[in-house]
Amino acid sequence: xxxxxxxxxxxxxxxxxxxxxxxxxxxxxxxxxxxxxxxxxxxxxxxxxxxxxxxxxxxxxxxxxxxxxxxxxxxxxxxxxxxxxxxxxxxxxxxxxxxxxxxxxxxxxxxxxxxxxxxxxxxxxxxxxxxxxxxxxxxxxxxxxxxxxxxxxxxxxxxxxxxxxxxxxxxxxxxxxxxxxxxxxxxxxxxxxxxxxxxxxxxxxxxxxxxxxxxxxxxxxxxxxxxxxxxxxxxxxxxxxxxxxxxxxxxxxxxxxxxxxxxxxxxxxxxxxxxxxxxxxxxxxxx
Numbered sequence: 056x057x058x059x060x061x062x063x064x065x066x067x068x069x070x071x072x073x074x075x076x077x078x079x080x081x082x083x084x085x086x087x088x089x090x091x092x093x094x095x096x097x098x099x100x101x102x103x104x105x106x107x108x109x110x111x112x113x114x115x116x117x118x119x120x121x122x123x124x125x126x127x128x129x130x131x132x133x134x135x136x137x138x139x140x141x142x143x144x145x146x147x148x149x150x151x152x153x154x155x156x157x158x159x160x161x162x163x164x165x166x167x168x169x170x171x172x173x174x175x176x177x178x179x180x181x182x183x184x185x186x187x188x189x190x191x192x193x194x195x196x197x198x199x200x201x202x203x204x205x206x207x208x209x210x211x212x213x214x215x216x217x218x219x220x221x222x223x224x225x226x227x228x229x230x231x232x233x234x235x236x237x238x239x240x241x242x243x244x245x246x247x248x249x250x251x252x253x254x255x256x257x258x259x260x261x262x263x264x265x266x267x268x269x270x271x272x273x274x275x276x277x278x279x280x281x282x283x284x285x286x287x288x289x290x291x292x293x294x295x296x297x298x299x300x301x302x303x304x305x306x307x308x309x310x311x312x313x314x315x316x317x318x319x320x321x322x323x324x325x326x327x328x329x330x331x332x333x334x335x336x337x338x339x340x341x342x
Contacts (some may be wrong), residue, residue: 075133090119113137146213167278170272171225177214180248182244271321277314
């Protein structure tokens, strides 16, 4: 799925619901064409619902459950799942900033693994975030830049303010620690904040040193999200100039997991990484 900012993008519960509905249709022995005909819908409508391209209304959900012969208590559970999938989260106040499903999925993740070539948004100070945003989006005005910084701060507050925050593991390319994003003062503040963050109990931070040479993370930034519920498989997320890509097929997610395993072996261990970050932070402050 690609997050375009135009089409509906399902949350974790939305993904779970559409998997269940597709399974129910198959178990009923109905092709997509036959099911659409009996529902009085176009095939394209059913296709969009089953592929997360359109939001499933309660009425449409009930019609599908009727057709597939779903009875209590599973019926009530799926109707409730549909309601939960439509629930609005804190991020809906920033729908102009956060497009696609990523933030909604991150909000429910039990673990977040990030291969980073810039300080991850979750760890960025306002000054660093502003420099990154204006540097990568030179066409936006100051008002939009400030709104994007505010959205990033709200994201941090929401994730780390959870009753049970996710486990966050970051592999940070060493070049990130030396690149003067926003200038010396902003970078010194960011390094100090990063050193503090590395000590948080739910955070594991490893620096990938220059000496690692060629490595499995060189193709670019990626994130792997995992979820507590067994019925919610992990996903990989890649963000680029051509849009956001969500990788859900197990064999493709496994490729990212393998890359992650190799990166963790090549990176400095968390203690060595924290020492390096603290040393650079202290040097930046003196300078």
